[in-house]
Amino acid sequence: MIDRQLRVSLACAGFALFSANALAEVQTATLENATLTIDTDTNDFKIKALRNNSFQVTYLTDGKGAPYANLPSMALPEEATSAVTKDIAGDVELEETATTLTLKFNNISAHVDKSTHVISYSVNGKVVAKEQDGLNISDNGVSLSFALDENEKLYGGGQRVLGMDRRGHSMPLYNKAHYGYTTLSNQMYFGLSAVMSSKNYSILFDNTASGELDIGKTNSDELLFKAQGGRASYIMVLSENLIDTVTNTVAVTGKQPLPPRWLLGNFASRFGYKSQNEVMDVVDAFNTQDIPVDAVVLDLYWFGKDIKGHMGNLSWDAATFPEPEKMISELRAQDVKTVLITEPFILTTSKQWESAVANNALAQNDNGAPYTFDFYFGNTGLVDVFSEAGQDWFWQYYEKLAAQGVAGWWGDLGEPEVHPDDIQHMWQSTKVSGAEVHNAYGHQWAKTVYNNLTALQPDTRPFVLMRSGFLGSQRYGMVPWTGDVSRSWGGLKPQVELALQMSVFGMAYTHSDLGGFAGGETFDPELYTRWLQFGTFSPVFRPHAQDNIAPEPIFHADPVKSIARKFIQLRYDMLPYNYSLAFENALYGTPLMRPVAMAYGESDWFENADSYLWGDGLLVSPVTSANQTVWPTKLPEGVWFDFFSDTKYLGGQTVNYPLSQDNFPVWVKAGSFMPMADGLSRTEQFDARKIEMHYWHDNSVSSSSYTYYEDDGKNPASVEKGLYTKLQLSASVDEKAALTLTLDSEGSYIGMPKQRDITYIVHGLSEKPQSVSIDGRRVPVMWGEKGKTLSLAISCGYQQSVKVVIM
Incomplete structure (x- = not known):
C-alpha cells in the first residue's frame, strides 16, 4: 500500500506517449492522491486511478502546445476528478523495475515502459490493451493511438448504422443530422468518441472537438482518434467480462438519474399540434378510444403558426394557444403531462432577438458581435450555452414555462444542426471555437436545463429529451432519440443497433420515433404495427412523425388501432417490470436494452443486432421486413417460452417463429420472473x-x-x-x-x-x-x-x- 508521496527519478528520452517526433527527458514521477504525475523537461502527463476499474490519462501543457488542451473533462463527473480519489488512494500502488513503472489498483494495472513510454494495461496480470503511438499533441490537433489484436471486435462511435462490430470503419467525430437515414449511416446526431472491445475494455477519448474515429480502417491493427484541438485526455476502463465493462463504463462517466415513472408511458407526439384545441381533442380521443396515454409533446407550433420565421420566440403563440395554463392544468387533471420543444437558435426575426443581443446571450464572431448565419428556419444567432450570460438568459424562459406547469423538456437541433467552426463560445472565461466544443454543445445544454430544474423543482425528476450530446450526458437525465429516421422498413431495420451502441456507453433511454418520421407517401399498416410492437419493448414509447400520415393510433382504422391498443396496454401492464429496469440502470448502469452478448458471452453474440435482451428475462427479435409468415431467430442456450402463447422452445438453435398480425417475436427465459399490473390507463394509476x-x-x-x-x-x-x-x-x-x-x-x-x-x-x-x-x-x-x-x-x-x- 502507498500512503505517502512517492517520487521516482527517471532519466529516459523519447517520450512516445506525447509525440513520436519529440524527445522529452523525464525528471521525476510522483504518486499522490491516486495520481501518478510524470514530469519532463518539456511536457508533463498524469495517470489517475479512478473508481470503477478505470484510469484517466491526461496531457498537461502548462500553457504550451495546443490551446484548450487543459479544458475540463466533459466525460467525467466533477467528483471523479476531485478529491474523491482520496477514498481509493490507499489501494493504489506504484511499483518500479529497471524497465517499467506500474500503477496498480485492485486487479488492474497501467504499465509505463521507461524506454518507449508506451502505456499498456492489464487485468489480473494479463495485458489486454496497449498504446501504439499513444496520446499526441501537434499543430494538427490531438490524437490517440492504440494497437488492435487480429481477432478483436469493437463497439463504438455511438449513433451509426455500420453493424455492431465497428472494426474496419472510419467515421467523423462530428454530431450532425442525417435526415431520412435508412440502413447505412456513417455520421449521425449523437456520436461518441469511445470504443468497447470484445477483450472487455473501453477507451473513452475525452475530447469534444471535431475529429475522426478510425477503428482499424486505415491500418488494420490500429485504433486512432483524431481531433482538431481540445482536451488531451482519455479514460481506460478494464473489466473481466462484457457486463462489467458496460456497468463500469457507465459508472465512471456517471449513472443516469432515476426518471419519473411517467417516462415509461405512451406519448402523443407529432410534427406538430397546431392549436390548443387540437391538443385537447387528441387527448380526448385517446380517452374515448380506451388507449392509455401519459404525455403530449408539442413541436414548434406552440410558439408560431408557421415552420419558418418564429424559432427563438420562446413564448406561446397567443392566436393558437390562447390559454396555455388552462390547457396544461386540464391535462394535468387527467394525469397527462405537457412536454415542449425548444431550440437554441434565436432568429433575427424572433420576439427575443433584441433581448438575446442585449444580454450577451449569443455566441460571437471575431469582432465580439453576435455571429449570425442563414439556415433552414431563417437568419439566426446561436445561444452560447457555455457562457454564464447565455445560460442565465436562456434559463429564464424555461423557468417561466415551468411555472405554467410544463412537465417535460424537448431540446431539438442540439448538435447544433448548424454550427460554424469559427463561431466563438465563452467557456470558463476562455474563448473557444465551435470546432473545439462542437460535440459538447448538446451535453452542456442538457446540463444547464437539468441542473436548473433540480434547483427550481427539488421534488421533481426532470424529463430532458435531446437528440445530441457527449460521453456522460446520461448523468443529466438525457433521453436521446435516433433522429429523423425514414418512415420505411429501411428506417426500422437499424434501430436495435443504434439503441444498443448507445446503451452500452450509458445512454440507456435511446429510442426511435416509432413508426418512422421522415417521408412516406402512403400509410403502411404493417410497418407501423411492427414498429409500435418493437416500441413496446423499448425504453420510450413515442410515436412521432410528419403529420401527412398520423403517428397516433387513434387516427387509424382497425385492425391497426386494435393491435396498437393491445400492445400499448401491454406496455402499461409491464410497468412494474420496466420501472424496475429503470431502477437497475440508476443503481448499477445496466441498460434496459442489452446486447445478447452481455448474458451469453460467446463471441458470435457480440455482433448480433437481430435480437436484444429486454432486461434479464426477455429476448426480443423485431420484425423488420414486410410480408413475413415466420421470423427466424437464433435462441441462446436454455429453455425459452413464447411470451404470447407459452409455447416452449429449446435454445441453442435458430427457430422459425410463426407470425400473425397481432403477435411479435418475444421469448421469456425459463426461470424468469416478471411483475405486472393489470389494466392501467395512466402510469399514475399504478x-x-x-x-x-x-x-x-x-x-x-x-x-x-x-x-x-x-x-x-x-x-x-x-x-x-x-x-x-x-x-x-x-x-x-x-x-x-x-x-x-x-x-x-x-x-x-x-x-x-x-x-x-x-x-x-x-x-x-x-x-x-x-x-x-x-x-x-x-x-x-x-x-x-x-x-x-x-x-x-x-x-x-x-x-x-x-x-x-x-x-
Missing part, C-alpha cells in the same frame, strides 16, 4: 398494493432469482437516500420436481403499502399440480387448463416472507 408476479417454470432450471425494485415513482432522492424497497424472489426445484417460490422484502419508502395482494401466475407447468401450500398451509389450486397456468393469490405484509411450494 397501485403497489396489487401486483401480478409471473414466473416461467421448467424443470431444467434448478434455481433462479429476481429482484423487483419499487418506490413512489417521483422522489428524486429515492436512489441516493435508499428510499425504495426490493422484493427478492427466488425459485428452486428439488429432486422430486417440487417447485418452491420464495418472496422476501427489504427496505421501505414513504407511502409504501403496509399490505400487498400478490397473484402468482406460474407458466410452463405440464399438468395441474397435486397440491399447493403457502407457508406450510395447503390452499386450493386455481388451474387454467387452456393456458396450463397456475394462479395463486396471496396477501402479505410489507416485511413478511412468503414461501410457496407447488407439487
